[in-house]
Amino acid sequence: MNYENIHKPVLVKEVIDYLNLKKGDVIFDGTLGGAGHTIGIIKAIAPTGKIIGVDLDSQAISTAARILAKKKLLDNVYLVNDNFVNITGILKKLKIKKVNGFLFDLGLSSMQIDGSGKGFSYIRDEKLDMRFGNNGEIDAYSIINGYSEERLKEIFYKFGEEKWSGRIVRSILNHRKIKNIETTGELSEIISKAIPAILGYQRKGHPAKRIFQALRIEVNNELENIGKSLDQSISFLEKKGRIAVISYHSLEDRIVKKKFENFSGKCVCPPDFPICRCDAEKKGNILTKKAVRPSVKEIEDNPRSKSAKLRVFEKA
Template sequence: MEYKHISVLREASIQGLNINSAGVYVDGTLGGAGHASVICGLLNGEGRLIGIDQDEEAIQNARTRLAPFGNLVTLVRDNFSNFRHIMSDLQVTQVNGILLDLGVSSRQLDERSRGFSYMQDAPLDMRMDQRGEKTAEQIVNTYSEDELAKVIWDYGEERWARRISQFIVQSRLQEPIRSTGQLVAIIKRAVPRSARADGPHPAKRTFQALRIEVNGELEILEQSIRDMVDFLAPGGRICIITFHSLEDRIVKQTYKALADPCTCPKEFPICVCGKKPKLKLITTKPIIPSDEEVEENPRARSAKLRIGEKR
C-alpha cells in the first residue's frame, strides 16, 4: 500500500523552524516524511536531518523518500520520548531545530489493519509501534469499568464515558470485543440517539482516548519537550503541531513554564529563585490552518502550531 500523507501546516512549521542551511534538525514524528523532505531541501552539505519514528512503515517510507538527500539524513526507529538517549547514541550534543507533528498519521488511519479508524472494521490494535504489547483490544477487554470510564473521560473528554464503559463491560461478558466494528456498535448503543444527531461521529472521542492510552501519548509529552529544549542551540526553534485540546494544553503550559520559570511570589520586587528562562515564545497564540488548507485536507481542521525559541 502506497504511503499517502498530506503534511499539515507545512509552510508555517518550516518557516517557524527558521532553517539554517548548515544546521542540524530533528523531525521527531517522521510520518510520511513530508516535513522532513522540505527541511532536507533547505540544507547544504554541512546540514543534517535526524528523523525519528516508532512506526517501521514510516521509517521504510522515509528511507525511500529521503534517499536523494544521501548522507544528510539519519533515520532512527524509536519514540521521541527517548530523545536524550537517541542524541547520545548519535553523539549529537546540540541541534538547531525540532519538529513534532503529533497524533495519528493519515497512513495509519487509512490502513485498516492498524485499527485506528472507526470508519472501517478491523482488529482492535491502535499501536503506533507494533513492537508494543498493549493493544486497544486488551484495554477494552481487561480494564475495569472505572478504569475504562477514566480513560475515555480523561483522554477523550467524552461526556458519555461512564455509560460507554458500562456498555463495554456488559458486552464483553457475552463475547470478547475484538474488532473496531464491534466497539463502534457498542458505542452507538451507549450514546443516546439525541446526542448522536449532531456533532462528530459518536465513536470519535472514545477511539481517540483508546489510542492515547495504548501509546502513552500524553504522559510522555511534557518531559519530552523539556528534554528537547535542553538540546536546542541558542536561537534554535521547536515547532509542535497538535490535533486536540489535551495535547495543545500540555504544549502551551510547558512552553510557558520554560519561558517563565520564576517561582518567586508576585509581590517580590526582584527574582531570587534563580530560575532562568530557557525559551522565548514565538507564538503567543497558536497558528491554525487556512480555510484553503482545511478544504484540501479536512484532517487539518483541528491542527494548532506553537513555536518556541531557545534563549
C-alpha cells in the first residue's frame, strides 16, 4: 500500500494562518502523521526555522521522512518517535528552551485506519491492538479479554458515551466464558448483536463506533495526555507564541476548551469546590472564541474532516 497519499491534512490553511509563522520560528508538531501540516509550516519558517516532528507511530515517522526527503525539506526537521506527552524530555534532549508554536492534530491518520493492521476500524477484521506505538503497556485485546465487568462499563460510558454499555459488556463477558475475543470483526459483531436491532438502525453511524472510540482512548491514554501536554506547552511557549489543537470528538474538544479557558485566567474547578484549586492565572488569550470548523468544500473533499474543531491560544 502506498501510505504517502492516503492522509489528507485537515484545516491546513487555517492552522498555518493561526500559528502566525515567521522565518526562523521553532515549532513543535506533536502529531506528525503524514507531514501534511508540517510541509506548510516548514515553507513558512525556512530556511532558518526548525520543526520538531513527533509521532508515536514509527511507521508514520518513516513515511513522513520519505515525503519530506522527496521535497528536500528534511534539513528543517527533527524527527522524533515518541509520545507528545513527553514534551519536556524531548525538548531537553534537543537542547531547545523555547518554542514559537505547538500543533496537536489529535487522533489517528487515515494511514493508520486503512493500512496499519492495528484494528482501529470496525469495518475491518484485524487483531485487537489499537496502540499508536509498539511499546504501550496495554492493547485492546488485553482490555477486552482482561478487564472486569465494572471497568469495561466505566470506560465504555466515560470514553464512548455509549448508553448500551451494560448490555454490550454482558455480551462480551458471555463470549469470554467460551473463548477470548481475538479480532475487531468478532468484537464488532458482538456489539451489533447486543444492541436491539431497531435501535441499531436508528443510531447515527456504526453500532460499534462508540465502543471502538472508548477502547482507543483507554489504550493510548488519550484524554489524560492532552491536558498534560497543554500544561507543558504553555511553559515552553515564547511570548506571542501560539498553541493550535485540532480535535475530532467532544471529549477531546471539552478538555482543550477548558484548558484554554484556564490559561486565560478562568477558574475551571467543579462548582462544589469551596476554594479554587486549578490555579487560574491569566497567561494569554484565546484566539478562537468559537472553534474553527472545516468548510463545506473541505468536508466534501475529505469527509473525515467533518468532526474537526480547531482551537488556538496565544501566550501574552
